Amino acid sequence: SQTIHQWPATLVQPVGSPLSLECTVEGTSNPNLYWYRQAAGRGLQLLFYSVGIGQISSEVPQNLSASRPQDRQFILSSKKLLLSDSGFYLCAWTRIETQYFGPGTRLLVL
Amino acid sequence: AQSVTQLDSQVPVFEEAPVELRCNYSSSVSVYLFWYVQYPNQGLQLLLKYLSGSTLVKGINGFEAEFNKSQTSFHLRKPSVHISDTAEYFCAVSVVIKAAGNKLTFGGGTRVLVKP
Numbered sequence: 448s449q450t451i452h453q454w455p456a457t458l459v460q461p462v463g464s465p466l467s468l469e470c471t472v473e474g475t476s477n478p479n480l481y482w483y484r485q486a487a488g489r490g491l492q493l494l495f496y497s498v499g500i501g502q503i504s505s506e507v508p509q510n511l512s513a514s515r516p517q518d519r520q521f522i523l524s525s526k527k528l529l530l531s532d533s534g535f536y537l538c539a540w541t542r543i544e545t546q547y548f549g550p551g552t553r554l555l556v557l
Numbered sequence: 558a559q560s561v562t563q564l565d566s567q568v569p570v571f572e573e574a575p576v577e578l579r580c581n582y583s584s585s586v587s588v589y590l591f592w593y594v595q596y597p598n599q600g601l602q603l604l605l606k607y608l609s610g611s612t613l614v615k616g617i618n619g620f621e622a623e624f625n626k627s628q629t630s631f632h633l634r635k636p637s638v639h640i641s642d643t644a645e646y647f648c649a650v651s652v653v654i655k656a657a658g659n660k661l662t663f664g665g666g667t668r669v670l671v672k673p
Contacts, residue, residue, distance in 0.1 A: 548593070
């Protein structure tokens, strides 16, 4: 069966520091992968998606970037965090038409 | 473009009472419809989905939803809730795009608080 992992579960970072969040999927190959952010009172926002290694599409301009160095690994990064980057970050993968979500990473930028 | 409206941001309900969460969507093309549940500090869990066929869809934990194409709605129901159903519920639609897989558009969420 397929499982999706996110690391770390919780992160507290100072403004201006770098960020790296990792998402890995097991039990499938060549999945479509997605990064979402859930900010307080703002619902779920799609940030990036990837249909293959090295292929990244950005949905909204922002302070973040994504990379897919391996088939089942999706990384969300920032060079300098802003206060507004705080939120709950969710990774998802697609099985045919359905998206399945990871456990999420809670990021607090102080 | 698609949009999803969840008409109730919060729904308080007593234990063992029925609950209905409303979801309306707009789209110029055919969509797939989903309901997800999010328990505190957790990711989203798929409750049920409508892809095609019967308009009444049954999901996990006793939930069901009915797709109404003419009213562009996909309301979620449960005949008798438990304390453990306290969570946030998200309605979502997707369109399959060949070059991008399926992209989900979410509603704003409905918080369900089940009271004893």
